[in-house]
Amino acid sequence: MTTPSPPSAARSIQIDIVSDVVCPWCIIGFLQLRRALSRTGLAARLRWHPFELNPDMPPGGENLRAHMMRKYGVTAADSQRARDKLVALGNGLGFSFAFTDDSRIVNTFAAHQLLDWAEGQGRQHDLKLALFHAYFARGEDVSDPAVLEQAAVTAGLDGAAARAALAHGSHAPGVRSKQQHWAERGVHGVPAMIFDQTYLVTGAQGVDGYEALLNRVAKRPG
Structure with a gap:
């Protein structure tokens, strides 16, 4: 996701978001952040990273x-x-x-694998939002391959390619590695947002909280 930047903005802020697609505070936090970005007029480069709230959740949830x-x-x-x-x-x-x-x-490991694949297609952000809507707004099972494929299509991705990526399982090791990376850096709850690889905040901070942090980060040398 990139937000429009006014001519006076010197740079774009990198924001890494560690989250799970079945975490309600993750979508709340993102929406608060998006509103704060709109208020400030700052541009942002968003990347989503995997976290499983319930990695041992069995099939069927x-x-x-x-x-x-x-x-x-x-x-x-x-x-x-x-x-x-x-x-x-x-x-x-x-x-x-x-x-x-x-x-x-439900278990979300397959959803994270699909998100990892979608990042390479330039559609990770779109897929993340499609999955949030599928799970929370429509009550769909985001561990179901058919639901995941439809979310990929909604995000502008090729459904058959998404299905093949899931079936192949080639993104599983990468997802595990990324989960370990963030755990080793102290991320044990979500949402966790890292601003410009410097400021880590956990939990939904509210629009005002994110706005204050964005303004603080924007004042740092690029």
């Missing part, structure tokens, strides 16, 4: 509410309050969360 209660010890009421908060935040940013009692959390 798990009911989302039951998963949250088991993993984090929250109650059903806590889970509902969290969903309500996300829905409200999403609405304010122009994004719809379609949570239901049947929402599921």
Whole structure:
């Protein structure tokens, strides 16, 4: 993603985003960042990097509410309050969360492999957003090869080529290597954003928070 830059802008800010496609705070954080970029008029070069919230999630996944209660010890009421908060935040940013009692959390390793392939096609950002919309706005299973192929098509990629890339599995080692790279640098939760390879922030920071950070980074020598 590249945002338009006014003539006075001296350079473009590199922003690396470590995230998972089933992380609601990752799409919230990105949308807040995008709004902050619009406010500042700064240009940015975005790259997405893989992180699996549940690398051991079996095929078929798990009911989302039951998963949250088991993993984090929250109650059903806590889970509902969290969903309500996300829905409200999403609405304010122009994004719809379609949570239901049947929402599921799924394994995302295949999705990350497809994103790794899409980066080489110049469509990684488009695919990332397509996957966020597929999972959160439409409740689709982003571990399903057919859903992944359709997301690739939505992102402007060739569906048959996407299917072949997944079937071949050649991007699996690269994804594992990138996950290890970020873990070794202290990234153990997402979203994690690294600005100009210098400033690391984790969690959605809010539009004002990102705006302040962008302005700070922009003042550094290029």
